[in-house]
Amino acid sequence: MSSAADTHEHNPHLAHHFETIEQQEEAQSMGMWLFLAQEFMFFGGLFCAYAVWRFTYHDAWFEGSSHLSTFWGGLNTIVLLLSSYTMAMGVYYCQIGDTKRLTNRLIMTLGLGIVFVAVKLQFEWFPKFHDGVVPGQWWGPAGHYADMAAFPEQGHLQLFYFLYYVMTGMHAFHMLIGFGILIPLIVMSAMGKFGPQRFMAILNFGLYWHFVDIVWVFLFPMFYLVT
Amino acid sequence: MANATTTDHIDIPERDYAAPAVHYLNWQYTASSWLLTLDHKRIAILYLITISIFFMVGGLFATIFRMELLTPEGDLLNADTYNKMFTLHGVVMIFFFLIPSIPAVLGNFLLPLMIGAKDVAFPRLNLFSWYILIIGGTMAVTLTVTGGLDTGWTFYSPLSTHFANTNVFLAALTVFVTGFSSILTGLNFLVTIHKMRAPGLTWFRLPLFIWAIYATSIIQILGTPVVAITILLAGIERVWGVGIFDPYLGGDPVLFQHMFWFYSHPAVYIMILPGMGAISEIIACFSRNRVFGYEFIAFSSVAIAIIGFLVWGHHMYVSGQSMYAGYVFSILTMIVAVPSAIKIFNWTATLYKGNVVWATPMLYAIGFIGLFAIGGATGLFLGILGLDVPLHDTYFVVAHFHYVMVGGMVMAYLAGLHFWWPKMTGKMYPQLPAQVCAVVIFVGFNLTFFPQFLAGWMGMPRRYHSYHPDFQIWNVLSTAGAGVLGVGFTVPVFYFLWSLFYGKTAGSNPWGARGLEWEQCTSPPDPHNFHHTPVVDHIAYPYTGEETLSV
Numbered sequence: 001m002s003s004a005a006d007t008h009e010h011n012p013h014l015a016h017h018f019e020t021i022e023q024q025e026e027a028q029s030m031g032m033w034l035f036l037a038q039e040f041m042f043f044g045g046l047f048c049a050y051a052v053w054r055f056t057y058h059d060a061w062f063e064g065s066s067h068l069s070t071f072w073g074g075l076n077t078i079v080l081l082l083s084s085y086t087m088a089m090g091v092y093y094c095q096i097g098d099t100k101r102l103t104n105r106l107i108m109t110l111g112l113g114i115v116f117v118a119v120k121l122q123f124e125w126f127p128k129f130h131d132g133v134v135p136g137q138w139w140g141p142a143g144h145y146a147d148m149a150a151f152p153e154q155g156h157l158q159l160f161y162f163l164y165y166v167m168t169g170m171h172a173f174h175m176l177i178g179f180g181i182l183i184p185l186i187v188m189s190a191m192g193k194f195g196p197q198r199f200m201a202i203l204n205f206g207l208y209w210h211f212v213d214i215v216w217v218f219l220f221p222m223f224y225l226v227t
Numbered sequence: 228m229a230n231a232t233t234t235d236h237i238d239i240p241e242r243d244y245a246a247p248a249v250h251y252l253n254w255q256y257t258a259s260s261w262l263l264t265l266d267h268k269r270i271a272i273l274y275l276i277t278i279s280i281f282f283m284v285g286g287l288f289a290t291i292f293r294m295e296l297l298t299p300e301g302d303l304l305n306a307d308t309y310n311k312m313f314t315l316h317g318v319v320m321i322f323f324f325l326i327p328s329i330p331a332v333l334g335n336f337l338l339p340l341m342i343g344a345k346d347v348a349f350p351r352l353n354l355f356s357w358y359i360l361i362i363g364g365t366m367a368v369t370l371t372v373t374g375g376l377d378t379g380w381t382f383y384s385p386l387s388t389h390f391a392n393t394n395v396f397l398a399a400l401t402v403f404v405t406g407f408s409s410i411l412t413g414l415n416f417l418v419t420i421h422k423m424r425a426p427g428l429t430w431f432r433l434p435l436f437i438w439a440i441y442a443t444s445i446i447q448i449l450g451t452p453v454v455a456i457t458i459l460l461a462g463i464e465r466v467w468g469v470g471i472f473d474p475y476l477g478g479d480p481v482l483f484q485h486m487f488w489f490y491s492h493p494a495v496y497i498m499i500l501p502g503m504g505a506i507s508e509i510i511a512c513f514s515r516n517r518v519f520g521y522e523f524i525a526f527s528s529v530a531i532a533i534i535g536f537l538v539w540g541h542h543m544y545v546s547g548q549s550m551y552a553g554y555v556f557s558i559l560t561m562i563v564a565v566p567s568a569i570k571i572f573n574w575t576a577t578l579y580k581g582n583v584v585w586a587t588p589m590l591y592a593i594g595f596i597g598l599f600a601i602g603g604a605t606g607l608f609l610g611i612l613g614l615d616v617p618l619h620d621t622y623f624v625v626a627h628f629h630y631v632m633v634g635g636m637v638m639a640y641l642a643g644l645h646f647w648w649p650k651m652t653g654k655m656y657p658q659l660p661a662q663v664c665a666v667v668i669f670v671g672f673n674l675t676f677f678p679q680f681l682a683g684w685m686g687m688p689r690r691y692h693s694y695h696p697d698f699q700i701w702n703v704l705s706t707a708g709a710g711v712l713g714v715g716f717t718v719p720v721f722y723f724l725w726s727l728f729y730g731k732t733a734g735s736n737p738w739g740a741r742g743l744e745w746e747q748c749t750s751p752p753d754p755h756n757f758h759h760t761p762v763v764d765h766i767a768y769p770y771t772g773e774e775t776l777s778v
Contacts, residue, residue, distance in 0.1 A: 016345065017339075017346035017423075018423075023422055023423070027348040027419075027423070031418045034414045034418065035414060038414065038451075038452050039452070041448075041453050042452035045453045053471070135469040136469045155470065155476055156477055159470065159477060162469040166460065
């Protein structure tokens with residue numbers, strides 16, 4: 001068995017502890033899928049808590065949900081699905097070697113992601129904070145949400161909004177992490193670091209981004225469309 | 228395995244008594260070459276030092292509350308301080324010692340060596356995992372000195388969410404952060420085992436230690452995130468004042484217990500499976516026999532990982548969960564004991580007609596089998612629905628899980644450390660003190676925890692700083708045992724450190740053991756592990772039973 005050291009010279013992207021580039025790519029891909037399995041269990045805990053209270057306090061869920069804006073939620077769903085599309089196209093352009101379009105698509109993905117978070121804060125979270133829809137000691141629906149104050153089980157209603165903030169907040173936090181990864185990827189892409197020989201970072205980030213999108217695809221009906 | 232018989236004539240390499248001039252420990256000396264190292268072997272040493280310190284801290288807490296328990300009255304500590312002591316003992320020992328112990332120290336060191344790889348799949352992630360543990364450890368120290376934690380390591384609501392006046396939120400964050408160290412280590416190991424095995428090293432040629440690490444990693448990846456989010460929710464709810472688990476605010480504490488034990492029961496398998504892996508290696512080596520029923524031991528590890536996810540409700544028989552759920556959990560608890568029993572029987576069968584050598588690691592391994600058998604069997608008592616009701620929250624439970632965690636995992640960890648120490652450092656520790664020490668630990672352990680079975684059986688509840696005077700005799704015995712145990716745990720520190728400077732050069736294979744890390748690696752290993760990628764053409768443990776060994 002000859003040492004693989006001589007073949008290392010040919011591919012600068014091959015880390016020293018891998019024998020072949022295929023082995024390296026398979027390892028990176030598997031690592032990402034396992035990370036997503038971990039993420040699945042992480043959100044799974046939240047979904048479990050949601051399910052328990054959704055079935056126990058159905059009336060409160062209905063009342064809380066009817067005060068969420070299907071318009072802004074729906075718009076954000078479209079924005080996020082579009083960003084998934086641009087990300088998928090980014091992976092495609094990376095693999096065919098069109099780095100200019102890759103950079104372009106990554107910037108579009110980042111832009112759509114920022115739109116999502118901005119809409120969420122500006123049109124969903126901040127007005128609720130303003131009108132006292134904050135679970136816990138500051139709870140006191142007023143203004144646009146004043147009629148919620150008449151709901152008999154305020155504690156159950158708070159539970160709905162607590163899960164709403166925690167789950168959409170955890171989702172938004174994952175998007176912020178995504179921004180933190182996207183920005184260096186955009187810079188590296190503009191410097192021409194990616195191409196058909198080196199696309200695992202783009203592919204793996206794409207997987208992450210799609211995962212975060214899928215979480216939202218579940219969150220949207222769970223919170224906005226309860227009847 | 229049709230091709231598994233090509234084992235009869237393996238040349239045992241000549242014993243090589245010379246240490247290599249350049250190895251992973253001495254090829255660079257700077258602080259940054261340690262703190263920024265990507266070498267799995269150096270990272271293992273970093274973990275070894277870190278968790279040894281945490282073990283001492285956790286032991287110190289235990290020493291303090293064992294002294295309190297010498298007398299029935301609460302005279303040394305008041306109730307609040309006592310609660311903090313046992314809570315911090317649990318948190319430190321579980322999250323900062325037991326969970327990282329064998330996976331992060333021995334696993335990191337051995338996994339690439341055993342499968343013939345140059346490193347783990349993601350060396351940077353590996354180093355990052357260690358730094359996460361350090362960040363978590365710093366948070367743990369901070370929370371200890373700024374008010375402590377008194378909820379028990381289980382964080383049960385409503386105590387944690389409503390009543391406790393201690394640092395619950397910081398503690399929740401600590402567990403959350405530290406969990407990611409465990410998750411990322413498991414991820415790294417799974418990918419490494421899948422993708423980086425040497426040519427010819429098929430799944431059924433892997434050492435059983437690798438199978439055990441594999442099963443452990445599955446639990447780490449699938450279980451840990453659930454407890455992370457659960458404890459984070461409890462922490463947020465405490466700060467925010469909303470009840471998801473707190474019944475005063477409309478929440479459900481049983482939901483917390485379900486979500487907590489969904490991880491924390493499988494977590495006890497994180498704390499025992501890797502130990503079982505180490506024991507398989509050691510039993511085979513020192514009985515000079517092939518492991519009896521290799522496939523059964525391998526699959527029993529995976530079976531424990533899978534079934535272990537389905538038994539969490541046996542912690543909750545008295546919580547008010549559905550009685551029918553209790554039936555199912557009780558039956559599943561009986562089933563999860565089967566793979567553990569398979570291992571015990573197979574190890575015993577491996578000893579049968581073996582050429583048993585009473586080297587230090589073997590003493591620990593035999594101790595492990597006995598103590599784990601007691602710990603496991605008493606687990607079955609507790610898994611029986613009716614019997615658990617009177618035994619719940621008594622010292623019987625405390626004794627049971629210490630037999631598994633200390634009698635099992637700590638013994639296995641020490642066995643592994645004594646077994647692979649010559650490989651890690653190139654030096655051999657003195658046998659006689661080490662053998663005596665193993666016996667001292669065994670005796671001290673039993674003296675500490677066996678009386679707790681009796682006290683618990685008679686109804687002494689856990690987690691109180693004062694108790695009925697009738698129980699004093701058992702507590703005095705237990706505290707005396709803890710003293711013996713403390714000596715037993717301290718002495719190895721000295722002879723291990725001594726061996727670094729004055730120990731005999733071990734040579735590449737001082738035990739005459741089989742496996743890539745012994746047969747193809749120097750002691751200490753080269754910075755890049757192997758000069759040539761090994762090729763494997765035989766099953767694991769091709770011992771013939773004829774080699775002799777004197778230690």
